[in-house]
Amino acid sequence: MQDTIRICDIEKYYGNGAHVTKAVDRVSFTVNQGEFIGVMGASGSGKTTLLNMLSTIDTVTAGHIFYGDIDITELSEEQLSDFRKDNLGFVFQEYNLLDTLTLEENIMLVMTLHGRKREEIEKRCSELMRLLGIEEVRNQFPYQVSGGQKQRCACARALANHPKLLLADEPTGALDSKSAQTLLETFTSMNERLAATIFMVTHDAFSASYCKRILFLKDGKIFHELIRGSKERREFLNEILDVLSLTGGERSDDE
Amino acid sequence: MMNKLAFRNVRRSAKDYLIYFMTMAVVTALMFSFNTLLFSEDVQNLFQVAGVMAAMVGIATFFVVLIVAWLINYMVRFILQKRSREFSIYLLVGMKKREIARLYIRENLLLGAGAFGAGMGLGALLQQILLSVFYSMVQMDYHLRLEFNSYCVLMTAACYGGCYLLALFRCRRRFRKMNIHDLMASEKRNEEIRESHEKTRRMLLPLSILFLLIFGIFLFCWKDWNTGVLLFFLTGLVLSIYLCYMGISAWIFCYVKDKKSGVYRGDVLFLLRQFSSKVKTMSFTMGTLTALFTLALLGSSVAFMFNHFQNQMLNSKFPFDVQLYSEQADDDFQREIQLLKKETKVKELYTYSIYENGTRQVNAWLYSHLKALGGDYHKADGTPDWEGIEQTVDSVYCEYDTYMKLSDYNRLRQMLGLSKIELEENQYAIHLKERVLKETGDFSKSLNIKGNGRALSFAGYHTESFSQDGHNGGDYVIVVPDAAAEAMRPYYAELAADIKGEAPQGLQDRLDSLDPDEDEDEEGEDLGNFCCGSDSILVFSADNLVRDNLILESKYMLCSIIFPLFYVGLVFLCVALTVLSVQQLSDSAKYGFRYRVLSRMGCSRQKISRMILKQLLGYYMCPALMALTISGIISVYTGGRFNFYTGVSAPGAVYFLLSAALFFGIYAAYFILTYVGFKRNVFSTLQ
Structure with a gap:
């Protein structure tokens, strides 16, 4: 099955009566297995709401989201928790690492909660830390390492259980430019070498240029789509900037 | 404007620190009802030796005031730290430190006054219960009648006010020393886990257990107790209570670091780390709580001994x-x-x-x-x-x-x-x-x-x-x-x-x-x-014995031992439980993100509820178990001695079990309140 995730006509309204806000308005698209897809848009365009619905953190007002044959909009809360545990990985701007655990333990925890065996946990943990370059700080606590290292640890944790989809919400938002670049290269490597499917929400054109496909969101609707194809990253970045200049970029916030 | 601000802040604090508010009200009620025994004219007229009860309740009140002052001081510091950011904003907008200190003290006094008012209402009810129990213990009829002696109210207010004065004494100094940066940083300050010499510290746990074991053996076997031996064991007990928590935290750290098999089981890793970091930063407070629990348990065990004596032995004496x-x-x-x-x-x-x-x-x-x-x-x-x-x-x-x-x-x-x-x-x-x-x-x-x-x-x-x-x-x-x-x-x-x-x-x-x-x-x-x-x-040695006169006096004498012991025990227990509960509830708000992360990892609400339960159980049980062990050893020994000297026929452990049952009754009430509040706080952050 090529279409891993199908988003069909989803809508999300907030408020009631005369004060209804449409955060996401009849959005449909598909995410293919092994794809690295980005969603761009100004603040308030609905991109985080879209990610929250995809990640089962928020519910849809209308429409369906299919992961393979499973319609997650039909699942109970208990089933959603299990679904999240088995299929999804998260990377957030604020890292969301547990401050009482070391970096290694943060990665281990998702696997112990999954009920995996000790040998498997140890093997996978070492493999991920080596891949993401955080082996040397494995025994450090989050407050003892840099933002970039924290975020790479969050990535390793997100990938630990071989998720069907890795969801990233502004993952470079709190990083300096060098760490941001390293992280994005890590995403590319995860996508290419581990065939991880990545869904990234960002308002930063530089970050978006690492994606294979970008959806542009405005006022809750998809208004444009860019596919990188065989283009160089720099060329793709220019294309993104062109689209952004058409929409007025970040200024749409204030309107 | 400042009054309005103070009033609003109090309303908010009362909601956030409901358990603290409730405990202060309960403490007031206890103070009021026990003071009634001092001032009740009926009681004074009935007994020749009314002064004994006054002296005993007086001694009890001294300890109660000290410990309640400690609670208020602890809470004042605690709330100050939680609200440090808010105070930094007051400073930023140009309020003077003196004004903020005055505002904060005013808030605390308002909160205290509210709790006092509620406590007096509750006290009127508790007074009736206490007097009924008292009269039934001395086997006299009691007709419900509100005793509202102005001296009693005055004394309760004086004790309560004394607690606040003692506690707020150092508050102004704290405000004088603070600056905006420190205030802003203090809220963000996490429990940083600094780990050094953990392997050595780990030894403190087995050492503490070994000491308790030796203490138990000595208590039951050693005949030649003198001041030196007593001092050695008392110092050792206090040290082992405090150092044991350092040992527990270090032991868990080493267990997790050595990656023992338990760490790979479900949520164990998360729970152990949560627990050890909390115990490490709170080891002194945990030690103090253990000491309070121990004293509360010992107090009520001794009270049960005398009560049992009263029921079983008194009639046969005459x-x-x-x-x-x-x-x-x-x-x-x-x-x-x-x-x-x-x-x-x-x-x-x-x-x-x-x-x-x-x-x-x-x-x-x-x-x-x-x-x-x-x-x-x-x-x-x-x-x-x-x-x-x-x-x-x-x-x-x-x-x-x-x-x-x-x-x-x-x-x-x-x-x-x-x-x-x-x-x-x-x-x-x-x-x-x-x-x-x-x-x-x-x-x-x-x-x-x-x-x-x-x-x-x-x-x-x-x-x-x-x-x-x-x-x-x-x-x-x-x-x-x-x-x-x-x-x-x-x-x-x-x-x-x-x-x-x-x-x-x-x-x-x-x-x-x-x-x-x-x-x-x-x-x-x-x-x-x-x-x-x-x-x-x-x-009971006297030339002339008149049973009906003597039984009444004896029961009153016994009551003047039993009641103050229960009084101190109850207050110590409530104070310690309040500290535990407020700590946990505030953590549930401060560290709500930990559970949000777990939820995103796929932990269902049910699973998170179970984890919260396990976490709270660990946190609540740790000082309780330690206190039960120490007070158990001492109570069983004392109970045995008491029976030996008085001729009461009940196993020494009975008094301890009775007092443990009372202890866990109150413990369970606080635990359930905290668990419900904790879950509510956590789940509200998951929305």
Whole structure:
């Protein structure tokens, strides 16, 4: 099955009566297995709401989201928790690492909660830390390492259980430019070498240029789509900037 | 404007720190109701020794004020840290430190005043319960009536205000020292886990356990307790309570770091890390809580001991309605009999003599064998130290063994509703306290009792309660045939009376005042016929005993031990539980993101609820278990000793189990409140 995730006509309204806000308005698209897809848009365009619905953190007002044959909009809360545990990985701007655990333990925890065996946990943990370059700080606590290292640890944790989809919400938002670049290269490597499917929400054109496909969101609707194809990253970045200049970029916030 | 701000802040604080507010209200209610016992005119009029209760409640109040002041101080600091960001904003907008300090103190006083008001309302209810319990304990009727003595309210307010003054004393200084940057940083400051020398620190846990073990063994086996040994163990106990928590945290750290197999099981890793980081940063507070729990448990265990004594032993202490002693063997008690006939309806009166024949066999045997009397009358080879016994001035036993005529004995038995006993001409019996016989076993073979010049043979023991604290002998009396007693010298005179209905109040005082000679006891001691038996802890030794007067006074005396102990125990428990609960509830708001992360990892609400339950259980059980262990060891030992000295027949552990049950009842209430609040806080962040 090529279409891993199908988003069909989803809508999300907030408020009631005369004060209804449409955060996401009849959005449909598909995410293919092994794809690295980005969603761009100004603040308030609905991109985080879209990610929250995809990640089962928020519910849809209308429409369906299919992961393979499973319609997650039909699942109970208990089933959603299990679904999240088995299929999804998260990377957030604020890292969301547990401050009482070391970096290694943060990665281990998702696997112990999954009920995996000790040998498997140890093997996978070492493999991920080596891949993401955080082996040397494995025994450090989050407050003892840099933002970039924290975020790479969050990535390793997100990938630990071989998720069907890795969801990233502004993952470079709190990083300096060098760490941001390293992280994005890590995403590319995860996508290419581990065939991880990545869904990234960002308002930063530089970050978006690492994606294979970008959806542009405005006022809750998809208004444009860019596919990188065989283009160089720099060329793709220019294309993104062109689209952004058409929409007025970040200024749409204030309107 | 500032008043409005203070009022709003208080409303918010009261909501955030509901448990603190509730505890302060409960403490006020407890203070008010216990103070009632001090000021109640009814209580004062009823008892001669009302001052005892005042003194005991006074001592209890001293400890209560100290510990409540500690709670307020702790909470003031705690809330200050939680609201540091808010205070930094006040500073930023130009408020002076002095103004902020005043605002904060005003808020605290408002919160305190609110809790005081609520507490007084609750106190009025608690007062009724307490007085009902009190009167039912002294077996008197109580009719519900609100006692609103202005002195009582004043004293409660003074104690409560004293707590606040003590606690807020240092608050202003804290404000003077603060700056905007520190205030902003203090809210963000996490529990940074600094790990150094954990492997060495880990040893503190087994060392603490080892110390407790040695303490237990010493307590039960070591006989020679002196101040040095006591100080060593007290210091050791305090140290082991505090250091044990460092050990626990280090031990968990090493366990997790060494990646032991348990770490790979489900949520164990998360829970262990949460627990160890909390214990590490809170080790001092946890130690203090453990100490408070231990004291609360010990206090209520001792209270249960006295309560049990009151229920089981008191009536048997005074089997006769009236029992009088006269050191003059030929006293006919005429004045006393006249007074008794005037003031009571006498059913039966009986005067008799206790005899002696110049021997000290039983005295010597008991002096040298009873554990209660220690090894004072033992020689190194185990034989009685006759010189020591002869020179003794402790009045446990009379100078000579005490004898009673068979006919007198049977008459007294009849008065008590017991069956008569029969003795052959050459036989004797011993009436002994049950507690003493339990300890000594049959010792008749060591005796050579003679009557009328010939040896008498032993015919048996009798152990019914028989007024043997100096009246019918001390601990024992030897019953001999009348003919044998006739050949002996009368030692002292006794009168036993059975009266209809209850004895009037103050009868005993009036009987005492018939003999204005204040030195009568000394006279008795000079004559060698005054004794009080080997009972200890609670001794009832008096020339004149009027049961109805004495039971009331004794119960009041016992209540003045039991009530303050429960009072201190309850307050300590509530204070400690409040600190635990407020800490956890505030953490649930501060560290809500941890559960949000777990939820995103796929932990269902049910699973998170289970994790919260396990986390709270660990956190709540740790100081409780430590306190239960320490107080358990001490209580079982003390209970055993108490039973040994008083003759109460209940296993030493019973008192401890009763007090543990009470402890866990209150514990469970706080735990459930915290668990519900914790879950609500966490799940609100998951929305």
